[in-house]
Amino acid sequence: xxxxxxxxxxxxxxxILSSSYDLVIGYGGLSTVAHPIxxxxxxxxxxxxxxxxxxxxxxxxxxxxxAAMLASVLLAASSLRVSGDYLLIASLxxxxxxxxxxxxxxFTGGPGGLTAIPGTVTGAAxxxxxxxxxxxxxxxxxxxxxxxxxxxxxxxxxAMRDEELAFTALGRDATSMKIVIFAIGCGIAGVAGGxxxxxxxxxSPDQFEVLQSAxxxxxxxxxxxxxxxxPVVGAVLLLAIPQAITFLSLPPSIMAPTQGIIFTVLVLLxxxxxPAGIVGLSRKTL
Amino acid sequence: MLDPVILAQILWTGIATSAPYVLMxxxxxxxxxxxxxxxxxxxxxxxxxxxxxxxxxxxxxxxxVAALPAAxxxxxxxxxxxxxxxxxxxxxxxxxNLTFFIFxxxxxxxxxxxxxxxxxxxxxxxxxxxxxxxxxxxxxxxSDWDELAVxxxxxxxxxxxxxxxxxxxxxxxxxxxxxxxxxxxxxxxAKRAWRVVSIISAVFIVASMYLIGTHGGVVxxxxxxxxxxxxxxxxxxxxGRVFAAAGAAVFLGLLQSFSILVIDSRWQNLLLYGVLFITxxxxxxxxxxxxxxxxxxxx
Amino acid sequence: xxxxxxxxxxxxxxxxxxxxDQINLTVDRGEILGLIGPNGAGKTSLFNLISGxxxxxxxxxxxxxxxxDAAALYRRARLGIARTWQNMLLFRTxxxxxxxxxxxxxxxxxxILRVAFARGTVRDAERLAHERAMTTLARMGLEHTANDMVVxxxxxxxxxxxxxxxxxxxxxxxxxxxPMAGVEGAAYETMQRVVREEAASGRAICVVEHNxxxxxxxxxxxxxxxxxxxxxxxxxxxxxxxxxxxxxxFGV
Numbered sequence: 001x002x003x004x005x006x007x008x009x010x011x012x013x014x015x016i017l018s019s020s021y022d023l024v025i026g027y028g029g030l031s032t033v034a035h036p037i038x039x040x041x042x043x044x045x046x047x048x049x050x051x052x053x054x055x056x057x058x059x060x061x062x063x064x065x066x067a068a069m070l071a072s073v074l075l076a077a078s079s080l081r082v083s084g085d086y087l088l089i090a091s092l093x094x095x096x097x098x099x100x101x102x103x104x105x106x107f108t109g110g111p112g113g114l115t116a117i118p119g120t121v122t123g124a125a126x127x128x129x130x131x132x133x134x135x136x137x138x139x140x141x142x143x144x145x146x147x148x149x150x151x152x153x154x155x156x157x158x159a160m161r162d163e164e165l166a167f168t169a170l171g172r173d174a175t176s177m178k179i180v181i182f183a184i185g186c187g188i189a190g191v192a193g194g195x196x197x198x199x200x201x202x203x204s205p206d207q208f209e210v211l212q213s214a215x216x217x218x219x220x221x222x223x224x225x226x227x228x229x230x231p232v233v234g235a236v237l238l239l240a241i242p243q244a245i246t247f248l249s250l251p252p253s254i255m256a257p258t259q260g261i262i263f264t265v266l267v268l269l270x271x272x273x274x275p276a277g278i279v280g281l282s283r284k285t286l
Numbered sequence: 287m288l289d290p291v292i293l294a295q296i297l298w299t300g301i302a303t304s305a306p307y308v309l310m311x312x313x314x315x316x317x318x319x320x321x322x323x324x325x326x327x328x329x330x331x332x333x334x335x336x337x338x339x340x341x342x343x344x345x346x347x348x349x350x351v352a353a354l355p356a357a358x359x360x361x362x363x364x365x366x367x368x369x370x371x372x373x374x375x376x377x378x379x380x381x382x383n384l385t386f387f388i389f390x391x392x393x394x395x396x397x398x399x400x401x402x403x404x405x406x407x408x409x410x411x412x413x414x415x416x417x418x419x420x421x422x423x424x425x426x427x428x429s430d431w432d433e434l435a436v437x438x439x440x441x442x443x444x445x446x447x448x449x450x451x452x453x454x455x456x457x458x459x460x461x462x463x464x465x466x467x468x469x470x471x472x473x474x475x476a477k478r479a480w481r482v483v484s485i486i487s488a489v490f491i492v493a494s495m496y497l498i499g500t501h502g503g504v505v506x507x508x509x510x511x512x513x514x515x516x517x518x519x520x521x522x523x524x525x526g527r528v529f530a531a532a533g534a535a536v537f538l539g540l541l542q543s544f545s546i547l548v549i550d551s552r553w554q555n556l557l558l559y560g561v562l563f564i565t566x567x568x569x570x571x572x573x574x575x576x577x578x579x580x581x582x583x584x585x
Numbered sequence: 586x587x588x589x590x591x592x593x594x595x596x597x598x599x600x601x602x603x604x605x606d607q608i609n610l611t612v613d614r615g616e617i618l619g620l621i622g623p624n625g626a627g628k629t630s631l632f633n634l635i636s637g638x639x640x641x642x643x644x645x646x647x648x649x650x651x652x653x654d655a656a657a658l659y660r661r662a663r664l665g666i667a668r669t670w671q672n673m674l675l676f677r678t679x680x681x682x683x684x685x686x687x688x689x690x691x692x693x694x695x696x697i698l699r700v701a702f703a704r705g706t707v708r709d710a711e712r713l714a715h716e717r718a719m720t721t722l723a724r725m726g727l728e729h730t731a732n733d734m735v736v737x738x739x740x741x742x743x744x745x746x747x748x749x750x751x752x753x754x755x756x757x758x759x760x761x762x763x764p765m766a767g768v769e770g771a772a773y774e775t776m777q778r779v780v781r782e783e784a785a786s787g788r789a790i791c792v793v794e795h796n797x798x799x800x801x802x803x804x805x806x807x808x809x810x811x812x813x814x815x816x817x818x819x820x821x822x823x824x825x826x827x828x829x830x831x832x833x834x835f836g837v
Contacts, residue, residue, distance in 0.1 A: 025384060029384075031383055031384045031387055033387075033391070085324075085383060088324070088383070088384075088387055089324065089517055089521065089562075090562075092514070092517070093514065093517075093518075093559050093562040094559075096511075096514060096555075096559055097556060097559030097560070097562070100555045100556050100559060101556060104552055104553065104556065210510065211395060214391070214392060214395050217388060217392070221388065253406065253407070254403065256402075257399040257400070257402040257403040258399075258403065260395065260396075260399035260402075261396060261399045261400060261403070264392050264393070264395050264396035264399060265396060267388070267392045268389070268392055268393065268396065271385065271388060271389055271392075272375065275385075
């Protein structure tokens, strides 16, 4: 029961991560691989605040989201100033650099990670509580993003992606818009990080490696970029597949790379054979 | 601390240590120049190169003369296959930057996962020992590895320069780098140029991985970190300027070497990423969106 | 200074190529200025300089007396410089109506804060934009295409939609880059009529065109450019009558 509940929380968190990532790359058209690091910023901020400050949990999670948002604005503002391509490289460097910093600092727990994050709800109510909280957040994320992209804002985002020059010549500040979208997406990832930290009460740098980007990317590419439910489908798939593999009872040293191989092969297959993803419309090409 | 002999030693060792990075960066920068792509598949190719040599040397117990050609053939074939069956297909579909990036990065990760499965995550070196005989030249310790590294890097640069400047094939590469569509109008095949460059970069990758693999331990994930240096060098040198990128790689190597004097070694990587950021923030000049990609990819 | 748009000593070069060499011109309220000359003369580059796609090497650009050459592209559009593109650059995955709805200069619906906290304002602005879009489409006789995907329309209609989209910017200046290229028949007549209406309502319009009869019908004044320089300006009749220009234009 506990095990299934954990899966449930993970699915919810993955849905939040993949939907927010889809907002950034699918709708916003921004090339970035730094999503895991904003997840990490949220997790570490919330975790550290939980350990060292007396603030309530909700506060810490929100601060985690804000910290992620602030970091993302700094990243986007400095790299978009140069060009859209730069964001790709800058996000890679940011992801790696910040993770390296976390591994080397003592107060973040170093490579061993941050342990003993204080619990919130204890006892029998804990699991259902986290399930409900993460579930609600997932629903809110998917619904919120959908609302955002269906109104005039979504129209603007689509136009920006279609023809940025014409879009700008109509009086829109494309760079500002990109930064805002990036900030929203990364802020949401930060909030997910906070919830993650509180649920597992232990976070370590290797949970947020660049290869995590592959996982989130897989969810979005498989599910369908630029769709509401694509990331949801992708998130569920990505958690279902490893579960299926676990039944094979392979040793961990084989399991991890095998999972990786399955994911990457799936992404490549979809990239070439069905770029629109499972949910996407066939007229979309990548 | 400012003993000139120590400084000279650090200078020499820094240059030697940067040699494999120079080779790696040049391959990466050349690919960027001619194809307009930040080709992260190079990380996967680096892994292929190293582990092919490792397999031949340690599993098959064959000498270096077998390992190197084997690596060249396998890596070259892989690089060519990626170009023909991956990149060209995406180009024909008019794919955007993000798609190319996803493809090359995910492919590298796939390769690295497969290699992890096959070889495990223990650090491996190509030879049992990475200690290399040392001679003292003017009070400076010069190892055989150092000499080999500098020789290979220097000759690689010279050969590439000669090739690009004087050979017809090399001039075609330049033409395609400038403007692929225009080059095609003059009868130069862009596809051929891209395939040639994929083979050249494979050669540079094998050379650099040989040097790296004989100097320290390599794990399957290493290429992902190594490629960052190639990226930074390419950025610093300026997109399209391959030899400037080589110079930048030397600069980065020396920076890391000399920084030992002032900072803890565990901050070395961070220093590298710091440089990446400073490059992005303060040296955008030399960054022109390569027109090749815009014309060719966004059809 | 009745000139709405004034360009003073504008210069721009790319490496060895001079695209603008001491360009001086003015466009008044209600005037339609024609910009003619052979290909590669620098006409589109001039539009790019005025609208903000390119930064000049030297010189100034004044909109209603205020210097705008330091303003970014999007800011100039907000100040009222509207333009069309040779390649139309319509938003491919959107409908005709959406292409227009996104175009007005003021757009509260695109600020996240306003969407969240000022829903009333957003709704009103949407409604207003909707009305204006339909009116603009009606002027061109294209109301029935509102919900079609813009890429499904025939070429001539697409060009009209491009113009309609630009007209949603109700600013004082209109730059039309080869609006007639590839357009004939009814679409041609419509475009001519709409441009005249815009001038009559007070816009300062500058048109780049190769179609000489269009220029002759619409423009009171014209300017002849070649190799980045203005060789002659005056009435259209004067320019057409000039033998030297004709040779330059047609003798290439």
